[in-house]
Amino acid sequence: MQETIFYKNVLTQISPGEMIGQDTLIKDIYRFPSSTERTITTTCTLNDGNSQTAYQTLEVRHNLTQYAVFSLRAFVDIQNLAPVPFPDTAITDTDTVINQKINETSAQYPRVLFELMLQEPPNANTVLCRLWLQNKRPGYYIDLMRFLTAKPQFLGNPNTAIVARLRDIGYGPLGADDLVTFYGEVQEIGVYSDPPILYV
DSSP states (O other): OEEEEEEEEEEEEEOTTTTTTOSEEEEEEEEOOSOOEEEEEEEEEEEOTTOOEEEEEEEEEEEEEEEEEEEEEEEEEOOSSOBOOOOOOOTTOOHHHHHHHHHHHHTTSOOEEEEEEEEETTTEEEEEEEEEEOBOTTOEEEEOHHHHOSSSOEEEOTTOEEEEEEEEOSSOOOOTTOEEEEEEEEEEEEEEOOOOOOOO
16 A cells, blocks of 8 residues: 655635625535545556566546645734724833733724634534634734644544634624635645556
């Protein structure tokens, strides 16, 4: 048996206007398939009795067995809600004090609740974190890997999913100018059996 790895980029968007008219929006960021097959094409160099070179192309089925997430981030670009200003700070403020001022200021402005969830069959949802999504110009990034695992990679079981749930908590849903993009890197790991080589 041979092991192969496929690299796949995660790219999921909550599009402008997608949440309009809804109090709650649930969307898969990445779903780990229960079973997946890929076709691998390889070229072998063959030598016959006259030392002449021929080429043989082989196609084999590759069964994916494991999924590893190495990075996952969100870019938040919200314009529909009132913008959150940066608080006044003093040159003597420590990072802890500045973060406290930012949190206190953010709490006074409109927001949408974002929940990162792990969905497992049949209908078990584990909330990994709850965050506010706000209008902070010119947009900002959120590192979501720290909520999935403290290890370098998160191993996903087949037929489970990393899910985003957005909720209107009284300030309105995401609007027609709002966009949230999730992206990262996933490795799909699988095995295949060596095919027979047909000599010429």
